[in-house]
Amino acid sequence: MFAIKELKHYTIKMMILGLIWESTVGIFCRGKSTEFEVVSVPECDSVDSNHFTNSDRLGYSKINRKGVSLDQWNLTSQKLIDSFPLDPIKENYVRQVRDCIFSAVHPEPFNSAVKLVAVSKEVVEDLLDLDLSITETKEFIQFVSGAQILAGSVPLTHRYGGHQFGIWVGQLGDGRAHLLGAYTNRHGIRWELQLKGSGKTPYSRDGDGRAVLRSSVREFLCSEALNYLGIPTTRAASLVVSNDDIKRDQFYNGSVKNEKGAIVLRVAKSWFRFGSLEILAYSGETELLRKLVDFIIKLHFPLINVTSSNRYLEFFAQVVTDTSYLIAQWMSVGFAHGVCNTDNFSVLSVTLDYGPFGFMDFYDPNSVPNTSDDEGRYKIGNQASVGRYNLDKLRKALKSLLNHKQQLLAEQILKGYPDLYQTKLMELFKAKLGLIGHDNNDDYLIAYLLKLMEDTRADFTMTFRQLSEITQQQLAANSISEEYWAIQDLARHKKFSYWINLYLSRLNRNKLDSDEARKIRMENVNPRYILRNWMAESANKKSERSDFSEVRLLQKILRHPFSKQTEAEEAGYSSRPPSWARELRVSCSS
Secondary structure, eight states: OOOHHHHHHHHHHHHHHTOSOOOOOOOOOOOOOOOOOOOOOOOOOOOOTTOBOOHHHHTOOOOOOSBOOGGGOOOBOHHHHHHSOBOSOOSOOOOOOOSOSEEEOOOOOOSSOEEEEEEOHHIIIIITOBOGGGGGSHHHHHHHTTSOOOTTOOOEEEOOEEEETTEEEEEOOOSSEEEEEEEEOTTSOEEEEEEESOOOOTTOTTSOSOEEHHHHHHHHHHHHHHHHTTOOBOEEEEEEEEEEEEEEETTSSSOEEEEEEEEEEEEESOOOBHHHHHHHHHTTOHHHHHHHHHHHHHHHOTTSOTTOTTHHHHHHHHHHHHHHHHHHHHHHTTEEOSOOOGGGBBTTOOBOOOSSOEEOSBOOTTOOOBTTOTTOTTOGGGHHHHHHHHHHHHHHHHGGGSOHHHHHHHHHHHHTHHHHHHHHHHHHHHHHTTOOSOOTTHHHHHHHHHHHHHHHTOBHHHHHHHHHHSOHHHHHTTOOOGGGHHHHHHHTSTTHHHHHHHHHHHHHTSTTOOHHHHHHHHHTTSOSOOOOHHHHHHHHHHHTTTOOHHHHHHHHHHTSTTSOOHHHHHTTTTSOOOGGGGGOOBOSOO
C-alpha cells in the first residue's frame, strides 16, 4: 500500500503538472452587433459544380431556413474597416507591416477544379441561417473556395505577432487565411468567417499560403468534435479539396512530396489572439492597441463598462479566468493542443488553430503530440503552466494601458491563476468519477487513480467511460469482463483493489444517490468517442484516394460523443487502439 506521505507527493506533483483534469464549460461573456452597410466586390473563377456532397450523402435531413440564396445574405466587413486603419499598401507581397490591424487582400483561387467534401449542417443552418440545400450550389462552392467574393465582403488578413516556443519572433499574421467578413444571425450573434489555405498574404513569410488536405481534414473534424464535447472552439463550416499540387516536407527530413491543397471555411466570434495585442505593444503603437482592446471589450465583453478606468484590468481578469477554464477542459478529455504559442491563444478563450494536436490514448502526462516539439515544451502535462506563461505575455502587452497601481493588481490577478485552474479542475474531475459533495480525501482519491493509470498505461478515455458503465456491484466483486478492457488494464496494478475500496466507500457517501443515477451522470461527462490520431489518419488515408466516407462517418459519430452508436462500435472507435497507432506522428507541417 502507498504511504500517505507518498500519495501526498503524487497529489502535489499532479497539481504542479496540471494533471487533475476537468470537463465543464466555462462561462463566457459575449455581445451582439448591429447590421452594417454593404459594399459589392464581385470576383469568380472556375469550379467543378458537379462534384460535392449533398445532404442525403452526408446523412442530414433538410430543415427549412429563410436563407436560401447567398445574394440575400448579409455578410459584411464594414465594422472592421470602419474601426481600424487598414494597411495603406494595396499590393500583395511579403513585408513588415505597421500602424494597422488588417491588410486588404483577396484570396487566391485554386488552378484546378475544387470539390466540396464535407459540410457542418449545424454551422450552416444554426449559426449562419442558411438552408443546407445552398451547399449544393455552384455559388456556395465558389464562395467557400475563395473563388467568389460576396457583396459586402472585403477580404482582410490580420497582422499579429507571437511568442513561439518561448521566444518572441515578431510579426506573424494570417499567412494563409482571409477574413471574409461578419454575419449577425437571427439570434443576434455575430460570427466572423475566415478561409484557411486560401493563398498568400503580406504575412506569408516563406510559406505558399496553402493548407494540405491531411491537416485540413484534421482541423475540420477536431473543431467540430471539441464543440460537441462542450469545449469552446472555433467552428468549421466546410471543407473543399483541389487537385493543385502542394509541396510539403511533412516531417522536415528532406522528403518533399506533392499533396492535395484544401480550404476550410472557419467560423468564430473573433479571430483576435494574444499576439494581436503583443505586436502593437512591441511596436510601440499604444493608441492602436488601446483602440483594439476597446473594440474587443465593447463587442465581446458586455459586462465590462467600456468607459471605466479599470476596463483593461477587468478584461485581463476575465481572460485569465476563461483561459484557466479552457485548458482544464482540454485536460478533461486528454486533449493536447500541440502548439500553445501566444499567437494560438484566443482572447475569447476558445480553442484556436488546429495543427499537431492529439488526444491521449493511454494515460501519459509526458505525452507530446507534436514531433516538431523536440523539448516537449507543449506536452499535455505542461499545458496549464504554459497557459500562465502566455497570460503573463498578455499582461505585459497591456502594461502601457495600465497605471502603476493597475499594473500591480494585474500581477496579483495572474497569481490567482493556479487556484482558479486547480479549484475548477478538482470540481470537474470529481464529476468524471461521479462524486457528489465535498470530501477531504477527494484529491487523494483522484491522484491515486491517475498514478495507477500512469503505471499501467491505462487508456484515458475508456477508463473513465467504463467506470461510468460498470456497476458498483461488479467493481466490488472484481467481476470485470472483457468489455471493460481499460479497467482490466488498470486492475493489473497491485494497488487496484485498494483504490476500488476507497472509491466505492466514497460513492456510498454520496447523498440521495443510486448506482443507476451515478452511471447516467458519469456517462454525460465521459465521452465514449474522441478523435484519436489513428482515426484521423485512417480517414486521411482514404481521403488521399478521394474516398471521404470516413471523414463523413467521423463527423457523424463525433456529433454525439457521449452516446453509444452501432456504426462507431463496428468501426472500432471505442475498442483498444490498433498497435500501429503507437507509431503515428504529426508535425507542424501543414
